[in-house]
């Protein structure tokens with residue numbers, strides 16, 4: 318087992334992209350491989366969220382080398398994460414790369430709705446710019462296909478958002494390989510955003526042949542499986558009854574016990590490597606084929622500071638393979 322710190326001048330490739338960064342597709346966006354996910358800042362599913370702490374979390378992310386931020390129209394009932402992120406980035410000189418998503422929103426009864434009609438996508442994209450206080454974002458994703466709208470139509474709207482100059486590049490999230498193929502036939506993308514973690518690798522496996530053939534980057538969410546894989550939630554953790562994580566199958570019954578068995582082994586490995594479980598999990602994820610970026614959600618500075626240090630862990634192939642064997 319080995320771990321070492323990468324020097325600041327070490328490069329991942331001949332284009333002199335630093336080892337802790339990656340170029341998205343063939344774009345000029347060179348992003349940190351650990352990125353900050355802004356969903357927790359919406360306060361919709363995370364408990365005890367305070368905007369000032371969220372702003373400090375964005376600043377902590379910038380301070381530790383993260384330059385990639387992921388938000389969405391639906392991260393907040395009325396754009397809370399956009400406003401917090403916009404305020405945090407405005408108050409600090411930075412060169413942040415911001416990705417946004419449209420196609421999902423909350424109705425007046427706080428029910429989540431998918432709407433991939435071009436009219437809504439364009440309207441929501443324009444609103445997000447004013448919430449963030451910018452004229453353009455770097456990436457605009459279709460958040461998720463709308464089953465009532467042909468994906469080609471939604472793709473055309475994302476293309477138009479880019480043509481209007483509201484976003485520099487297009488992307489798409491929550492698609493299978495077939496949907497992705499149909500989307501890119503109308504609108505080329507630099508990234509696809511699927512879920513990915515130690516226990517859920519199917520989406521990335523499905524997309525990998527397509528993304529490799531087209532030079533598209535996979536920006537993965539739920540790498541920490543909503544905190545489960547941070548290792549901080551112990552087997553006997555007493556969840557607040559309002560904690561929405563309890564509705565996920567992996568936070569229940571036999572699946573929870575099985576996950577904790579794996580976590581017990583990861584705790585031993587991380588002790589050997591001198592890192593935390595969260596860092597080991599993020600580092601392992603970034604070593605998996607096709608995984609370009611690990612989105613790490615955080616509502617407090619200490620959480621993103623911990624996850625960001627995964628960039629300093631270089632897992633040997635042997636340790637990575639040993640961890641993979643724990644998961645079968």
Ligand SMILES: NC(=O)c1ccc[n+]([C@@H]2O[C@H](COP(=O)([O-])OP(=O)(O)OC[C@H]3O[C@@H](n4cnc5c(N)ncnc54)[C@H](OP(=O)(O)O)[C@@H]3O)[C@@H](O)[C@H]2O)c1
Nearest residue numbers: 354355356357538539541542543544547612613614620623
């Ligand atoms: N495209 C999509 O449809 C989609 C879907 C989901 C997420 N996303 C994106 O992906 C990002 C990541 O997903 P996520 O935020 O839902 O979940 P996540 O990154 O898997 O987990 C984040 C949660 O884990 C806990 N955590 C994070 N770092 C920790 C640390 N170092 N130590 C201990 N606990 C830690 C925190 O929860 P507690 O403090 O509450 O324990 C935090 O809210 C989102 O923020 C969003 O940007 C996209």
